[in-house]
Amino acid sequence: MVEVMIFEILVPTLVALIVCKRSNRIKRKRMFNVEDGIIKVVYGKKVIFVGGIEVVDIDPSRLYDEYYETIRQYSYALQRAAPGMILEIRLVKKPIAVNDILAKLEREITSLRVLKMSDPTDVKVDRKLRVLEKLYKVLSEGVPPASINLKYLLYSNELNKLRSEMQFISVVLENLLGAKVRKINNRELKRLINVNIIKSKDITCTAESLGLVYPHVKKSDINGIYIGKDISTNEPVFLGYDDLTHHVGVVGSTGSGKTTFLASLIYRLKTLSEDVDVTVVDPKGDLRYILEKVDLEVNVITYHGDPRLRNEKINDIMLNILNEIIEMNPTKRLRRLVVIDEAWIVSEELMEELVREGRSKGVGVVLSTQELGDLSDAILTNTHTMILFRSNSIKNEDLYFKLLGEQYRLLKALPRGEVFLRHQGHVKRILVDVEEILQVLTSTTLKSSIPNSSSTSLALLKEDGGNSE
Incomplete structure (x- = not known):
C-alpha cells in the first residue's frame, strides 16, 4: 500500500x-x-x-x-x-574532451617555447605563445563545456x-x-x-x-576568439569564427574601451589564424597607433587630409572594399575581417550592402560607433552579435531596450572593463580581457594612460589625448 x-x-x-x-x-x-x-x-x-x-x-x-x-x-x-x-x-x-584540447595546447606551447629559446627576437612566436598560454589557463581553470x-x-x-x-x-x-x-x-x-x-x-x-x-545548457565554441568571462558564471566567453561572419557591432562612449577591445580582437584573431586577412578602416588613427605597437600584419586605412573631405574619402575607400568583396567567390569560411571604427562616417547604403554581401563571401564586418542609433535597422538586423560598452548618454532608449531590456539602464554606470554581450537574442554581462594589448602598451609611452588598478589586468585603456580608448 x-x-x-x-x-x-x-x-x-x-x-x-x-x-x-x-x-x-x-x-x-x-x-x-x-x-x-x-x-x-x-x-x-x-x-x-x-x-x-x-x-x-x-x-x-x-x-x-x-x-x-x-x-x-x-x-x-x-x-x-x-x-x-x-x-x-x-x-x-x-x-567535450577538454583534456585532449589541453594536451594539444601543451604540445604547441612547448614547441613555441623551444623556438623562443632559439630566437628570443621572433615577435610572432612570442605573440602566439602568450595567446596560447592565456587560452590554456582559461580552459584549465574554467567550468568544462x-x-x-x-x-x-x-x-x-x-x-x-x-x-x-x-x-x-x-x-x-x-x-x-x-x-x-x-x-x-x-x-x-x-x-x-x-x-x-x-x-x-x-x-x-x-x-x-x-x-x-527543457535543455537549459549552453553551447560553447572554444575554438573561437577568447574575449573574457561571463560575470555571473565565471565561464570563458568566445566569439566563434561563424559569429564574425555574421557580423559584430561595438557601441560605447569615447573612452569606454572600444578601441582597445578591437585591437585585442584583431590581435588574437591574427595570432590564431594568420590566413585571415584583416582590413581596418580607422579615420582617426587610434587603432593604427595600437596595432603598430603589437607589430601585426594588418591593412590599416586612415585619413589625415582635410577634415571637410574625410567622409567623402572614407566612403570612396569603403566602396572599393565592397567592390572587392562582390568579386569574391562564396564561402562559409572566414577569410577576411573588415573592422570599421567610427562607423557613423560610412553611408548607411554602403554599410548595409557590406554586411549583406560579406556573409556569403566569408567576410566578417565589425562596426564600432558611439551610439546605437548610428546603425540602421537593416544593419542591426544583420548584425548577430552586439557588444555594448559604457554609454554616457543614451539618445535612443527604445533601441537599447530592444537589445538589453531593462538592463540598458545600467550602461551609464557600467564599470571599466565590463560590457553587455547580446548574441542570438541572449544577453550576458562580460568582463573583457585585453591583457596582451595592455602588456604591450605598458612598455611604451602610453604607460601613463593605463588606469591605476591593482585588482585586475582586465581594465581597458582610458582615452588619453585621442590616442586610444
Whole structure:
C-alpha cells in the first residue's frame, strides 16, 4: 500500500515520456521522401508520416531570472503540441574532451617555447605563445563545456497536421528558448525513425513535468576568439569564427574601451589564424597607433587630409572594399575581417550592402560607433552579435531596450572593463580581457594612460589625448 502511494505521488513529476522499446524491428518497413524533413513510412498495411526538427544552437542564459516561468511556458507548449500525434524528444549530452584540447595546447606551447629559446627576437612566436598560454589557463581553470544534441521527432497519420505541428514546435523553440533550428535531412531522419515507439508502454504525467526536458545548457565554441568571462558564471566567453561572419557591432562612449577591445580582437584573431586577412578602416588613427605597437600584419586605412573631405574619402575607400568583396567567390569560411571604427562616417547604403554581401563571401564586418542609433535597422538586423560598452548618454532608449531590456539602464554606470554581450537574442554581462594589448602598451609611452588598478589586468585603456580608448 505504501509503495502504491509513493508511486502515485512520483508519477506526475517524471520526465515527459519513458519509452520501453522492444529490440525486434517491424518487418517490411518502407520509407519514402515526401519533402525536406518529412518521411512517409509504410509498414504492413499502416502508413505514418514522420517529421524531424533539430536544435542546432541554444543559449538561454538571459532567462536566469525567469527560469521557472520559462519552464512553465515550455511545458504547456509541449502539451499543446502535436494533438493526436506522437512527439519524441531525443537529448544526448556529451562531454567535450577538454583534456585532449589541453594536451594539444601543451604540445604547441612547448614547441613555441623551444623556438623562443632559439630566437628570443621572433615577435610572432612570442605573440602566439602568450595567446596560447592565456587560452590554456582559461580552459584549465574554467567550468568544462558540454555538447548536446537535441532532436524533436513527430509521428502522425496526417501529412498536413504534421507540417503544421512542425512549424509550431519550431516557433516555440525559436521564440521561447531563443534556439536556432533546422529540419532534419531525410537521410538522417530515416536512420532515426523508430515506428516501435507507437506500441511502446508509456506513463501518464502532468503538463508541468514536460518542462523537465527543457535543455537549459549552453553551447560553447572554444575554438573561437577568447574575449573574457561571463560575470555571473565565471565561464570563458568566445566569439566563434561563424559569429564574425555574421557580423559584430561595438557601441560605447569615447573612452569606454572600444578601441582597445578591437585591437585585442584583431590581435588574437591574427595570432590564431594568420590566413585571415584583416582590413581596418580607422579615420582617426587610434587603432593604427595600437596595432603598430603589437607589430601585426594588418591593412590599416586612415585619413589625415582635410577634415571637410574625410567622409567623402572614407566612403570612396569603403566602396572599393565592397567592390572587392562582390568579386569574391562564396564561402562559409572566414577569410577576411573588415573592422570599421567610427562607423557613423560610412553611408548607411554602403554599410548595409557590406554586411549583406560579406556573409556569403566569408567576410566578417565589425562596426564600432558611439551610439546605437548610428546603425540602421537593416544593419542591426544583420548584425548577430552586439557588444555594448559604457554609454554616457543614451539618445535612443527604445533601441537599447530592444537589445538589453531593462538592463540598458545600467550602461551609464557600467564599470571599466565590463560590457553587455547580446548574441542570438541572449544577453550576458562580460568582463573583457585585453591583457596582451595592455602588456604591450605598458612598455611604451602610453604607460601613463593605463588606469591605476591593482585588482585586475582586465581594465581597458582610458582615452588619453585621442590616442586610444
